[in-house]
Amino acid sequence: xxxxxxxxxxxxxxxxxxxxxxxxxxxxxxxxxxxxxxxxxxxxxxxxxxxxxxxxxxxxxxxxxxxxxxxxxxxxxxxxxxxxxxxxxxxxxxxxxxxxxxxxxxxxxxxxxxxxxxxxxxxxxxxxxxxxxxxxxxxxxxxxxxxxxxxxxxxxxxxxxxxxxxxxxxxxxxxxxxxxxxxxxxxxxxxxxxxxxxxxxxxxxxxxxxxxxxxxxxxxxxxxxxxxxxxxxxxxxxxxxxxxxxxxxxxxxxxxxxxxxxxxxxxxxxxxxxxxxxxxxxxxxxxxxxxxxxxxxxxxxxxxxxxxxxxxxxxxxxxxxxxxxxxxxxxxxxxxxxxxxxxxxxxxxxxxxxxxxxxxxxxxxxxxxxxxxxxxxxxxxxxxxxxxxxxxxxxxxxxxxxxxxxxxxxxxxxxxxxxxxxxxxxxxxxxxxxxxxxxxxxxxxxxxxxxxxxxxxxxxxxxxxxxxxxxxxxxxxxxxxxxxxxxxxxxxxxxxxxxxxxxxxxxxxxxxxxxxxxxxxxxxxxxxxxxxxxxxxxxxxxxxxxxxxxxxxxxxxxxxxxxxxxxxxxxxxxxxxxxxxxxxxxxxxxxxxxxxxxxxxxxxxxxxxxxxxxxxxxxxxxxxxxxxxxxxxxxxxxxxxxxxxxxxxxxxxxxxxxxxxxxx
Numbered sequence: 064x065x066x067x068x069x070x071x072x073x074x075x076x077x078x079x080x081x082x083x084x085x086x087x088x089x090x091x092x093x094x095x096x097x098x099x100x101x102x103x104x105x106x107x108x109x110x111x112x113x114x115x116x117x118x119x120x121x122x123x124x125x126x127x128x129x130x131x132x133x134x135x136x137x138x139x140x141x142x143x144x145x146x147x148x149x150x151x152x153x154x155x156x157x158x159x160x161x162x163x164x165x166x167x168x169x170x171x172x173x174x175x176x177x178x179x180x181x182x183x184x185x186x187x188x189x190x191x192x193x194x195x196x197x198x199x200x201x202x203x204x205x206x207x208x209x210x211x212x213x214x215x216x217x218x219x220x221x222x223x224x225x226x227x228x229x230x231x232x233x234x235x236x237x238x239x240x241x242x243x244x245x246x247x248x249x250x251x252x253x254x255x256x257x258x259x260x261x262x263x264x265x266x267x268x269x270x271x272x273x274x275x276x277x278x279x280x281x282x283x284x285x286x287x288x289x290x291x292x293x294x295x296x297x298x299x300x301x302x303x304x305x306x307x308x309x310x311x312x313x314x315x316x317x318x319x320x321x322x323x324x325x326x327x328x329x330x331x332x333x334x335x336x337x338x339x340x341x342x343x344x345x346x347x348x349x350x351x352x353x354x355x356x357x358x359x360x361x362x363x364x365x366x367x368x369x370x371x372x373x374x375x376x377x378x379x380x381x382x383x384x385x386x387x388x389x390x391x392x393x394x395x396x397x398x399x400x401x402x403x404x405x406x407x408x409x410x411x412x413x414x415x416x417x418x419x420x421x422x423x424x425x426x427x428x429x430x431x432x433x434x435x436x437x438x439x440x441x442x443x444x445x446x447x448x449x450x451x452x453x454x455x456x457x458x459x460x461x462x463x464x465x466x467x468x469x470x471x472x473x474x475x476x477x478x479x480x481x482x483x484x485x486x487x488x489x490x491x492x493x494x495x496x497x498x499x500x501x502x503x504x505x506x507x508x509x510x511x512x513x514x515x516x517x518x519x520x521x522x523x524x525x526x527x528x529x530x531x532x533x534x535x536x537x538x539x540x541x542x543x544x545x546x547x548x549x550x551x552x553x554x555x556x557x558x559x560x561x562x563x564x565x566x567x568x569x570x571x572x573x574x575x576x577x578x579x580x581x582x583x584x585x586x587x588x589x590x591x592x593x594x595x596x597x598x599x600x601x602x603x604x605x606x607x608x609x610x611x612x613x614x615x616x617x618x619x620x621x622x623x624x625x626x627x628x629x630x631x632x633x634x635x636x637x638x639x640x641x642x643x644x645x646x647x648x649x650x651x652x653x654x655x656x657x658x659x660x661x662x663x664x665x666x667x668x669x670x671x672x673x674x675x676x677x678x679x680x681x682x683x684x685x686x687x688x689x690x691x692x693x694x695x696x697x698x699x700x701x702x703x704x705x706x707x708x709x710x711x712x713x714x715x716x717x718x719x720x721x722x723x724x725x726x727x
Contacts, residue, residue: 119227120146122143122144123143125272125281127142127218132267132422143178143181148175153229154167154169154171154230156235158211160219163216163217168209192307197209198211222243223243224239240254258295260302268293268306271292273297279312292304308493314483317540317541317542317550320473324472326531327471328470330465331467331648332462332466335452339447342470343365345439351378353431353433354446360513360514370401373402390507391511393499397409409499411499416497427677430670431446431671431685432685442468442480449514450463451466461519462518462520462521462649465651465654465705467698473539476541525701534691537689539688540554541686548672549592558666560596562607562661563600563604563661564604566661569656569698570597572611572674573655575627577627577630594627601640607640610702611642614652632713643711652705655671666691671685
């Protein structure tokens with residue numbers, strides 16, 4: 064008899080076997096066992112080496128940038144890290160691809176745990192990464208960056224090897240990628256390859272090592288491709304990507320703090336417009352906004368009034384979300400004058416420039432947050448649009464998207480949000496940021512008239528007043544993608560991992576994919592780590608409810624919300640878990656909320672992160688996690704109302720067939 068435990072079996076596969084009825088149990092054993100023993104799980108013991116490789120315990124090659132975006136690929140680069148506890152002299156050490164060899168200057172050193180980049184061209188590297196490397200090796204392009212000597216390697220896009228040797232010409236570390244090959248004494252098995260997420264050739268992807276969540280150091284070196292974050296055999300620490308310009312090391316840990324602060328939650332469409340407007344009007348010095356889009360004319364008017372009072376306003380938006388109303392919005396911001404007849408409004412875009420071979424850092428600039436005077440933070444699930452923030456008179460009802468925002472003066476959250484904003488809106492160091500008006504299509508059509516029409520009367524407002532916490536001391540956590548939102552020890556997955564017997568877990572999302580990976584994949588080969596975490600919580604005895612949007616959903620899509628609910632509800636006979644799709648406020652669910660009641664404690668995760676692989680691994684996203692029992696109770700009321708008016712709870716008709724279909 065099969066014994067399924069979290070330590071020995073993949074949770075999805077194990078559940079599939081448990082759920083098969085007796086008539087298909089034998090078939091389930093054959094299919095499930097094959098899947099179980101071929102799948103991998105983070106933390107499993109590595110297989111023994113087939114070759115006598117010698118892992119390094121001093122300096123490791125920790126990243127390779129072999130196929131840059133820029134013409135000529137002069138920004139090729141290699142990253143090294145001292146993984147020891149002692150400073151190391153690396154003067155005379157060499158890097159080679161067995162064709163070109165470069166040598167470090169004699170006075171070169173590495174501090175304990177220090178990482179450095181070396182690049183063919185310091186100036187080209189800075190164009191993509193926003194910083195200078197520690198050394199350059201293809202000629203002197205920046206006087207302040209020390210030069211390495213020797214013949215510059217040219218990293219082959221189809222495959223090559225990178226080898227680090229000490230001053231005595233002994234190999235310290237070696238890494239082959241794609242078709243590259245190194246000696247069996249230095250490497251075991253297949254070479255490292257890119258992870259094909261949102262790319263074909265995957266040009267511009269950085270190969271990098273997996274890092275320990277505790278301290279950011281590389282996982283134990285085994286001289287195998289499984290040490291690297293692109294590892295497709297590891298659903299947890301693997302299947303990752305990294306692009307130039309990301310601040311992975313700076314933001315690898317989530318920001319946490321326990322402090323006295325104010326806490327206010329607002330609900331869309333019920334009261335969010337008033338909440339947002341009132342906070343902007345309080346500004347006395349500055350308003351800084353990072354958002355996917357801005358096209359709510361009434362919000363624009365509030366911002367221009369604020370500028371007229373002498374407040375500086377800076378906005379960073381996603382160029383891909385720009386429509387005519389958004390063009391008009393930025394024009395108004397840029398034209399607005401302060402009390403001394405000075406311009407105080409700036410509108411910026413994150414944008415690719417194909418003609419200049421500039422590619423944006425993130426697939427989507429999708430976070431939604433505002434910092435007022437450096438002392439108040441507004442962050443949530445909603446764009447600055449009419450659906451989320453209708454400005455109509457709500458006494459006769461309204462209509463819009465269901466969503467939410469947190470408003471707080473938490474120093475921890477404000478400091479992290481400010482740091483991210485400053486890195487993202489940094490035109491001096493990042494070529495993917497440009498000012499409004501630098502492209503001819505930034506302007507609205509001649510004679511464009513903005514629309515102020517929004518809201519309606521189909522939804523009776525249920526939450527007219529925002530929530531204000533009665534507690535004064537809170538534990539806060541800031542979660543951001545792509546740097547740290549899939550951590551298992553904290554962030555969302557860590558919060559959900561606390562859920563156990565008798566606890567309640569509520570999930571309300573725009574969407575939660577049934578699985579990640581390619582559209583033709585499945586929940587065993589490419590599990591959605593978020594969704595599987597909710598299922599695991601139910602297996603541990605928590606009561607789990609998942610409410611997803613029906614307004615924008617395409618039921619026939621294999622990764623639709625409908626199909627996700629079919630998958631989730633196929634577990635409902637065995638665990639306390641249910642899934643519905645709904646549209647409680649008229650224009651769909653745009654929420655990204657996970658609320659946990661854990662014993663007497665309550666936790667609320669709220670932000671911009673959707674349930675796709677792209678959202679977690681490629682987008683700029685932001686979410687907050689707050690421990691507050693009263694805040695949990697408030698969002699439970701919102702959730703319960705939305706659940707009560709969402710009648711559709713999809714179920715699989717033939718459960719065994721559904722399980723078998725999910726197998727690869």
